Amino acid sequence: MKSLPAEWIEHDKKIRPYIWSHRVLSYGKSLFGLCFTLYVLFTMRFALLEWWLSSQVSHPFLLWLAYFGLLAVVWEVLTFPFSVAHHWIERVHQLSKQGYLSWFWDRVKGYLVGAVIGTIVLGLLYLCVTYFPETWWLWACTGFVLLSIVLAQLAPVLLIPIFFKLHPMEEGELKKKLLELCQKFSIHVSEVYHLGLGEKTEKGNAAFVGLGRTKRIIIGDTLYKKFPMEQVEAVFAHELGHQVHNDLWKGILLSSGILYVSFFVTDWMVQLYVLPYFGADVARPYGMLLFFIVLSVVQTPVGWIQNLFSRWRERMADDFGKSTTGLGAPLADALERLTYQNRGPFKPNVILEWFTYSHPAPWRRITTLRA
Numbered sequence: 001m002k003s004l005p006a007e008w009i010e011h012d013k014k015i016r017p018y019i020w021s022h023r024v025l026s027y028g029k030s031l032f033g034l035c036f037t038l039y040v041l042f043t044m045r046f047a048l049l050e051w052w053l054s055s056q057v058s059h060p061f062l063l064w065l066a067y068f069g070l071l072a073v074v075w076e077v078l079t080f081p082f083s084v085a086h087h088w089i090e091r092v093h094q095l096s097k098q099g100y101l102s103w104f105w106d107r108v109k110g111y112l113v114g115a116v117i118g119t120i121v122l123g124l125l126y127l128c129v130t131y132f133p134e135t136w137w138l139w140a141c142t143g144f145v146l147l148s149i150v151l152a153q154l155a156p157v158l159l160i161p162i163f164f165k166l167h168p169m170e171e172g173e174l175k176k177k178l179l180e181l182c183q184k185f186s187i188h189v190s191e192v193y194h195l196g197l198g199e200k201t202e203k204g205n206a207a208f209v210g211l212g213r214t215k216r217i218i219i220g221d222t223l224y225k226k227f228p229m230e231q232v233e234a235v236f237a238h239e240l241g242h243q244v245h246n247d248l249w250k251g252i253l254l255s256s257g258i259l260y261v262s263f264f265v266t267d268w269m270v271q272l273y274v275l276p277y278f279g280a281d282v283a284r285p286y287g288m289l290l291f292f293i294v295l296s297v298v299q300t301p302v303g304w305i306q307n308l309f310s311r312w313r314e315r316m317a318d319d320f321g322k323s324t325t326g327l328g329a330p331l332a333d334a335l336e337r338l339t340y341q342n343r344g345p346f347k348p349n350v351i352l353e354w355f356t357y358s359h360p361a362p363w364r365r366i367t368t369l370r371a
Contacts, residue, residue, distance in 0.1 A: 152248070
C-alpha cells in the first residue's frame, strides 16, 4: 500500500473497526445459521414441524404457507440481535440517522413486502410441483425469471417509495444536464427523481431503476446536495453506461441461465440422494425445504461468477464515463469522496475483493480513471 496516497492508507486504518464489526457479525450469523440448520435437520425437527402442522391445517397450500411462514418467523426472531447490532454499529459510526423505532418500522414494512412476495413464490412452487411433478423445476425457474422482471418494473413506482421519499427533482441546471445526457445516448427517461436518503443515512448513491415505462433516474440527496455538480453528473454518466450497455438485461440473462442450471443440478442430486435418505417428497414443504438447502450449497460458487461479471460491467461503465462522456476526472473525484463518505476501504483484502465484491476496489477504479 506504499504507492497509495497517505490519506487513503490512514482512512483504511481508521475505518478498520467499523468494517470488522460488521464482518464479525456477518460471519457469526452465517455460522449460527449453519449450526442451527444442521441441528434441526439431523434431529428431524423440520420433518416433525410438517407432521404437526398437517394435523392443524387441512388445505395443502395453506400447509405450505404455515410451514415456511413459521420458519421465517423463527429465523427472524433468532437472528434479530444480529440485525440490531448492525444498526447499532451504523449509529455509533454516525452513518445512520434512524432511531431504533424508525429502523424497526422499516423492518416491519420489509416483513410485509416479503410476506406478499413470499406468498407469490410459494404459490408458484406449489402449482409447479402439483401440475408438473417431473419438470416442476423448469416451470418454476421460468416463473421466477418473469417475476424478477415484473419486480424490476415495479421497484421505482411501488417498492422504493415504501421505504424512501421519491419526488421529481426541482428544475435546474443539474436536472437539465442529466436529461440531455440521456437524450444524447438515446436513453428515454421522462423524469429525474430525488431520493430521500438523507433522513436515514449519510451514505450517498445514484442509480437507474425500472424497466420500460417505469425507468427512472434517482439521485440520493446525500449525493447531489453535497457534491459539486460536475461530480454528480459524472456518477450519473457511470450509471448511464450501464443503460447504454444493457447491463440490466445482461445480468438478468446471466442470472436466468445460472438459475436453470443450478435448479437442474439440485433436483438431480435431491431426487437421487437427499429425498430417499430423509424419506421426503419435494411436493411437500419438508421436501421443498431440503431442495433449497441443497440449492444454497450448489449456488455458493455462483456468487463468485456473478461478482466477476459485475466487476467487469462496472469497469465498462467507468470506461464509458471516462472515454465516451469525458467525465473521467470528476468521476474519480466523486468515487474518492464516496469512499470516504460511505466508510468504504480504498484497498480491501484482495481475497475478499475477488470473492465478495461486486465492484472493483475503489483504488483500482480511481487510479484507472486518473491514468
